[in-house]
Amino acid sequence: MNFFQKVGIGRSRSAKSAKERLQLVLIHDRAGISPGKLETLKDELINVISRHIEIETEAVEITLTKERDQHRLVADIPLAPIRKRRHTIS
Amino acid sequence: MSAKIVTITSGKGGVGKTTATANIGVALASTGERVVCIDADIGLRNLDVIMGLENRIVYDFVDVVEGRCKLRQAMIRDKRLDTLFLIPAAQTRDKTAVSPKDMVRLTNELRQEYDWVLIDSPAGIERGFRNAIAPADLVLIITNPEVSAVRDADRIIGLIEAEEKGPGKLILNRVKPEMVRRGDMLGTEDVLDVLAIELIGIVPEDESVIVATNQGVPVAMDANSKAGRAFHDIAHRLKGEDVPFADLGGGDGFFGRISRMMRAGGES
Numbered sequence: 001m002n003f004f005q006k007v008g009i010g011r012s013r014s015a016k017s018a019k020e021r022l023q024l025v026l027i028h029d030r031a032g033i034s035p036g037k038l039e040t041l042k043d044e045l046i047n048v049i050s051r052h053i054e055i056e057t058e059a060v061e062i063t064l065t066k067e068r069d070q071h072r073l074v075a076d077i078p079l080a081p082i083r084k085r086r087h088t089i090s
Numbered sequence: 091m092s093a094k095i096v097t098i099t100s101g102k103g104g105v106g107k108t109t110a111t112a113n114i115g116v117a118l119a120s121t122g123e124r125v126v127c128i129d130a131d132i133g134l135r136n137l138d139v140i141m142g143l144e145n146r147i148v149y150d151f152v153d154v155v156e157g158r159c160k161l162r163q164a165m166i167r168d169k170r171l172d173t174l175f176l177i178p179a180a181q182t183r184d185k186t187a188v189s190p191k192d193m194v195r196l197t198n199e200l201r202q203e204y205d206w207v208l209i210d211s212p213a214g215i216e217r218g219f220r221n222a223i224a225p226a227d228l229v230l231i232i233t234n235p236e237v238s239a240v241r242d243a244d245r246i247i248g249l250i251e252a253e254e255k256g257p258g259k260l261i262l263n264r265v266k267p268e269m270v271r272r273g274d275m276l277g278t279e280d281v282l283d284v285l286a287i288e289l290i291g292i293v294p295e296d297e298s299v300i301v302a303t304n305q306g307v308p309v310a311m312d313a314n315s316k317a318g319r320a321f322h323d324i325a326h327r328l329k330g331e332d333v334p335f336a337d338l339g340g341g342d343g344f345f346g347r348i349s350r351m352m353r354a355g356g357e358s
């Protein structure tokens with residue numbers, strides 16, 4: 001397998017990846033927030049929330065979605081297992 | 091009768107704004123409509139050579155704005171189609187020589203006597219673009235089936251809505267049906283899925299466009315070329331006629347669905 005095959009260039013159906021990449025980049029463009037800024041936002045969010053409740057910081061996911069005309073910032077923030085939390089907080 | 095002012099813009103450069111302006115102008119004029127094409131790409135004048143009128147320029151748009159001549163004096167009549175006119179851009183000035191207000195004022199002067207004013211916008215989203223869309227009744231956004239061009243088109247669609255010039259209509263240019271068929275080029279359906287805008291034309295990649303450019307005879311002068319036909323279709327749709335879209339590799343997707351819908355509608 002050469003370099004081009006590995007990265008998928010030359011393989012057919014590249015239109016599909018074009019469309020997927022476009023959809024992703026447009027979500028960020030339209031919402032006016034770059035993937036990098038979203039990372040910063042995520043780190044700050046983790047900091048704030050951790051002050052109040054213990055969370056699984058590694059598993060936190062912040063995503064931008066669009067349903068019909070509504071852009072949405074979706075945060076999935078799993079809490080640390082209950083046993084662990086009892087030990088550390090309260 | 092009052093002219094409709096249509097601006098052709100794209101964000102990204104080189105996607106076919108000037109080609110489209112010249113050819114839609116030719117197509118409209120060939121049905122007897124009175125058309126004025128304005129080159130708003132000041133400093134990078136090109137509509138004159140695409141239309142083949144470069145040797146007849148005396149005055150340009152900036153001369154009119156700065157009062158060195160009357161609007162009428164800057165208009166060049168096409169000898170092949172006597173209802174088609176060009177107002178060329180200045181070549182040695184820049185976009186700041188004209189303001190959005192100038193554009194509105196001067197195009198308003200044309201409204202009474204013409205049916206269409208087509209404005210060829212420069213690339214970008216700065217002053218030149220703002221000048222070009224200021225007087226528009228309708229904005230046509232032209233793009234190519236490529237990630238970067240479609241992304242820029244999306245940005246333009248947003249800006250046009252913010253300026254209350256929307257909703258625009260989309261021209262998809264340089265489509266290669268063969269590549270779309272084998273899944274290596276975004277098809278019309280794909281582009282419309284991500285852009286959410288009404289389609290007004292699909293123009294295939296066509297070598298005749300380059301031949302036409304070489305000769306200064308827009309492809310639409312010959313309605314038999316593939317691209318020429320596509321520009322005539324756009325002109326008819328602008329006039330409010332219902333022209334079906336040709337299948338350019340959309341396969342059974344977009345066009346199949348439309349024709350099925352029409353068939354279903356016809357039977358019920």
Ligand SMILES: Nc1ncnc2c1ncn2[C@@H]1O[C@H](COP(=O)(O)OP(=O)(O)OP(=O)(O)O)[C@@H](O)[C@H]1O
Pocket residue numbers: 100102103104105106107108109110131136211212213263264265293294295296297299300303317
């Ligand atoms: N359908 C087509 N088939 C083949 N070539 C085309 C087609 N449309 C445009 N071109 C070519 O693409 C090039 C760019 O076209 P054009 O000058 O119209 O773009 P533009 O958007 O006005 O560019 P700019 O942003 O520099 O003003 C030209 O060489 C033109 O001949």
Ligand SMILES: [Mg+2]
Pocket residue numbers: 107108109131136210211212
């Ligand atoms: Mg141009």
